Amino acid sequence: MINLRPLTPEDIPNLPQIRPTYKSSSILEVERSGTGLEIGWRLVERDLPQPFDKGTLYDFDEIAQAEIRARLERPDDTYQRVAESSGLLVGFLDIELQSWNDTAFLWNLMIDLDYRGQGLGRRLWHRALDFARQSDVRAIMIETQNTNVPACRFYARMGCELVGINEVYYTNDSSATEVALFWAYRLPGYRPSSRR
Numbered sequence: 638m639i640n641l642r643p644l645t646p647e648d649i650p651n652l653p654q655i656r657p658t659y660k661s662s663s664i665l666e667v668e669r670s671g672t673g674l675e676i677g678w679r680l681v682e683r684d685l686p687q688p689f690d691k692g693t694l695y696d697f698d699e700i701a702q703a704e705i706r707a708r709l710e711r712p713d714d715t716y717q718r719v720a721e722s723s724g725l726l727v728g729f730l731d732i733e734l735q736s737w738n739d740t741a742f743l744w745n746l747m748i749d750l751d752y753r754g755q756g757l758g759r760r761l762w763h764r765a766l767d768f769a770r771q772s773d774v775r776a777i778m779i780e781t782q783n784t785n786v787p788a789c790r791f792y793a794r795m796g797c798e799l800v801g802i803n804e805v806y807y808t809n810d811s812s813a814t815e816v817a818l819f820w821a822y823r824l825p826g827y828r829p830s831s832r833r
């Protein structure tokens with residue numbers, strides 16, 4: 638049985654119990670077209686000769702833990718839940734309100750390697766949706782990498798739309814593999830008059 642409960646300060650050093658890494662056998666490559674101001678971007682899924690391996694780059698290191706702690710100290714703007722199984726952390730949801738544009742940004746939705754494909758990501762996603770609805774925001778914003786095809790499929794399945802590409806988000810190196818993809822989930826029923 639997997640229990641969802643609020644994150645506590647004592648959980649933060651234990652977040653590395655969750656293994657958030659992924660491998661992907663394909664990548665969403667960016668193809669550019671056009672010149673000047675008339676530029677087009679297109680994503681093309683390509684199989685890789687070797688699976689892309691995220692390795693330790695998603696791990697909850699000290700910097701990530703400090704950022705999570707800082708959000709925990711702003712409870713009015715943040716919703717953080719852990720999933721626990723037999724005393725072990727196996728999933729994490731971390732979403733924060735962005736009042737300047739009336740949205741919520743999903744910082745983390747991470748399920749441990751051994752607990753994927755069992756509906757836990759969907760359970761946490763629905764918690765994020767409930768928080769966004771109760772906070773009266775107009776959309777949830779999400780960032781993924783073009784190498785994270787499993788997460789892209791998950792967000793597409795959850796009803797999110799791919800809304801942008803940023804080739805300079807992680808590096809100035811134009812030959813780098815990873816590109817940022819931005820997703821949005823527009824909340825039905827949102828009315829501008831209900832702005833906080």
Ligand SMILES: CC(C)(COP(=O)(O)OP(=O)(O)OC[C@H]1O[C@@H](n2cnc3c(N)ncnc32)[C@H](O)[C@@H]1OP(=O)(O)O)[C@@H](O)C(=O)NCCC(=O)NCCS
Nearest residue numbers: 657746747748753754755756757758759787788790791794
């Ligand atoms: C992406 C992630 C959160 C999905 O969590 P999960 O618990 O495996 O997802 P669920 O089992 O709840 O799946 C929910 C739906 O998404 C679909 N889905 C999930 N992973 C999928 C995949 N790799 N390929 C295709 N569909 C997928 C499922 O088929 C399911 O649809 P259904 O309920 O209609 O059958 C999880 O794989 C993960 O933690 N990945 C590593 C960290 C990460 O990339 N997080 C997102 C970073 S932005």
